Amino acid sequence: MPREAKSALTASDVKAKALELGADLVGIASAKVLNAFPPDPRYPQTPERISPRVKSVVVIVQHIPVAAFRCKQMVPVQYLDMIVLRRMDKVAGRLAMWMEERGHPSFVTAAQETDWNMKRASYGYLSTRHLGIEAGLGSFGLEVNILTPEFGPRVYLTGILTEVELEADGPMQEQVCIGEGCSRCLYSCPGDAVGHFDIDKPACAEFAQEFGYMTVTAMLQKFAKADKAGKMQMLTSRDLFGFWQGILRVVGSFGDCPRCLAVCPVGVDYHAFLADDQKHIPEKTPEKVALGQKFKQSRKNNEEIPGLNDWNIRWVGPAGYTGQAAKTVRQNFRDEQKRLIQAAESADGE
Ligand code: SF4
Ligand code: SF4
Secondary structure, three states: OOOOOOOOOOHHHHHHHHHHHOOOEEEEEEHHHHHHOOOOOOOOOOHHHHOOOOOEEEEEEEEOOHHHHHOOOOHHHHHHHHHHHHHHHHHHHHHHHHHHHOOOOEEEOOOOOOOOOOOOOOOOOOOHHHHHHHOOOOEEOOOOOEEEOOOEOOEEEEEEEEOOOOOOOOOOOOOOOOOOOOOHHHHHOOOOOEOOOOEOHHHHHHHHOOOOHHHHHHHHHHHHHOOHHHHHHHHOOHHHHHHHHHHHHOOOOOOOOOHHHHHOOOOHHHHHHHHHHHOOOOOOOHHHHHHHHHHHHHHHOOOOOHHHOOOOHHHHOOOOOOOHHHHHHHHHHHHHHHHHHHHHHHHHHO
16 A cells, blocks of 8 residues: 555656666656557567556666676676576565555566467567667667667666656667677677577577576476486486576576677677677687678668568667767766766865
8 A cells, every 4th residue: 555645756756766776777668659569569568468557667777797798607697697687676676666655556577477378488478678678778789689878788677567657768769789780799699599680589598598498398308208217317417407506596597698798899888898808709600790791781772671670670770870879878987987086086185
């Protein structure tokens, strides 16, 4: 029950509170717009499917610390993913409660849930990437992750669905992704899963969800069919141990492959901490370079590209790449650094 009478709540109140609670970025999307533009109209991921009362979705972003992408092993990034997701859910939960206490029913989307009545694979009630884009926080990369100008794709997002109408931000018009001429995510991908503003989800899952649900069911099927010796061998296999670790710490069941996140040059964090380590992409092959060039040429020739068609261009950035968003963020970052240095110097002088 709300502890206070219904009080007027503005978009800037909500954003300020989200940042105070620990969100790294925040934006607001209109439920009406989200209902009108589902990512795939055949399987509508819309707020009205969850509750027709929802009027706005507050989207928060949590940055994945870059340290994980500087390691030689993948375990640190998998573990940090868990920490970031737990923190994000806490921030979102507290924000939802804060809004409800002010008389505006609000709840957090189940960001990591899959609904098999829709598509197979990871397909939840809402697409958090699309929520983020509709809330003006970034736009799609070539590998269809959301890229924020601040942190590139090294982010997680969630949404707080609320019954209060808040002023929405609307999607960015600019394409944040550098585009086909960059193609670094494509070069780095061990599963050859990156398409032309598209992704081959099963091919990605082989690496990103090494011990995910499909691996587990395949292992159980294999176990059921195996003879006694085969069963004994499987009981001591690395696969079974991976399954155990997945249950215990969720490690390996998703977010197992950091490559396209690590090499993406968008974001202040990349330039500050990753550029040296990630400059060279060992997985790059002449075939991958040729594919990137083919993508570039197809776009130049205005060929039919599903990821860039009239429906999907909304989330890629209809105005194309100008680099302006990145420049603005870098300038803001430099200004803030300068301000902090000056503040420290004047504190020293006192
Ligand atoms: S997570 Fe890994 S496998 Fe999936 S698209 Fe990115 S680089 Fe490729
Ligand atoms: S690596 Fe390059 S092409 Fe891929 S998403 Fe990032 S900016 Fe876009």
